[in-house]
Amino acid sequence: MHHSSDRDGLLSRYGPRRRLAWLRLGAMVALGFGQTVRAVTFEGKWGTLGEGNYGFHQPVGVAVGPTGDIYVADQDNGRIQVFTEAGIYKATLGHNPRTLSRPSCVLVDPAGYAYVSDGTDGIKKFRPNGTFFNGWRWRLNGTSAPLGLALTSPENGSYLLVVIYHSEKGAIVTDPHSGAVFSGGAFLNYEPFYWPEAIALAPDGDIYVADAALCRIEEFDSEHRFVRAWGKRGTGSGEFQAPSGLAVGAHGEVYVADKYNDRIQVFSADGVFQESWGERGAGNGKFYWPTSVAYNTTNGEVYVADSLNNRIQRFKL
Numbered sequence: 001m002h003h004s005s006d007r008d009g010l011l012s013r014y015g016p017r018r019r020l021a022w023l024r025l026g027a028m029v030a031l032g033f034g035q036t037v038r039a040v041t042f043e044g045k046w047g048t049l050g051e052g053n054y055g056f057h058q059p060v061g062v063a064v065g066p067t068g069d070i071y072v073a074d075q076d077n078g079r080i081q082v083f084t085e086a087g088i089y090k091a092t093l094g095h096n097p098r099t100l101s102r103p104s105c106v107l108v109d110p111a112g113y114a115y116v117s118d119g120t121d122g123i124k125k126f127r128p129n130g131t132f133f134n135g136w137r138w139r140l141n142g143t144s145a146p147l148g149l150a151l152t153s154p155e156n157g158s159y160l161l162v163v164i165y166h167s168e169k170g171a172i173v174t175d176p177h178s179g180a181v182f183s184g185g186a187f188l189n190y191e192p193f194y195w196p197e198a199i200a201l202a203p204d205g206d207i208y209v210a211d212a213a214l215c216r217i218e219e220f221d222s223e224h225r226f227v228r229a230w231g232k233r234g235t236g237s238g239e240f241q242a243p244s245g246l247a248v249g250a251h252g253e254v255y256v257a258d259k260y261n262d263r264i265q266v267f268s269a270d271g272v273f274q275e276s277w278g279e280r281g282a283g284n285g286k287f288y289w290p291t292s293v294a295y296n297t298t299n300g301e302v303y304v305a306d307s308l309n310n311r312i313q314r315f316k317l
Contacts, residue, residue: 040277040315042284043301046087047311051077053089056310060291061117061245065108068298072305072312073103073116080106080116082130085299087312091130099124099132105198105292107149109176115160117146123162123179136179138164138172148199148246150207151176163199163209171199171209193218198292200246200254202269208246208254215240217256217271230271235261238273245292245305255293255302262287264304266317282309 122137
């Protein structure tokens with residue numbers, strides 16, 4: 001899903017990719033398109049192409065654990081690497097022994113259990129100490145590969161929400177302990193979806209889904225009822241070229257990894273464009289296919305999986 005063949009297929013169906021450059025000043029990225037201008041501070045980066053610690057081969061997923069640790073889905077190396085907030089290596093999951101094949105997304109629950117989307121191998125679950133715990137996969141209406149993951153709040157009962165594609169083109173509700181799909185658990189699988197790739201939950205329970213092929217964000221309430229959609233294919237503010245990652249900030253703002261536009265866009269909870277940063281490149285604050293974004297509630301930083309630059313970048317708004 002994160003290879004050039006997929007990109008070419010998407011673009012052949014949905015039009016050519018156009019680039020839009022943003023102004024970058026030193027360690028600050030200038031923002032504002034008729035909006036209030038803020039500055040995003042580049043805080044650091046880590047990673048390079050390789051197989052050792054700190055080495056990545058297409059890091060396509062990033063998540064924040066309950067203590068602030070950063071989990072990275074290192075797809076073509078078949079593993080999850082764990083780092084401190086500042087990017088200091090701590091551990092590797094799923095590599096020795098080999099229990100992952102092509103991880104695309106990682107999620108960590110409040111108890112420290114990590115859930116990993118591992119292509120057609122389904123979901124893999126790891127204990128807080130990094131050892132493999134369990135795994136499951138589904139055959140619903142056909143072969144299905146899980147992509148985005150989200151977990152509902154414990155006070156409302158913890159349920160794992162899994163974005164899947166192929167035949168379902170939607171999401172299902174599962175038990176995070178057993179992986180069982182709840183009766184009537186399939187949802188959001190209505191006709192407008194084409195390639196749902198990421199999911200995120202707001203503090204009020206609203207659900208956001210990024211449809212990479214239709215280049216838009218869909219919003220649903222906590223009862224899975226459609227609320228609104230925003231975005232279309234393009235390079236302007238509020239437009240997308242394969243939105244592939246989602247995160248929700250402390251104030252309900254929505255961060256979108258706009259993959260082929262090589263930028264991060266930020267929206268209000270109801271989809272109003274706020275700001276954007278990034279352009280194609282290898283310098284600080286630049287991206288080459290940002291595929292995932294995560295918000296750290298412990299320090300307010302934003303982490304981006306900069307997949308083809310084989311690194312993680314972190315920012316402060």
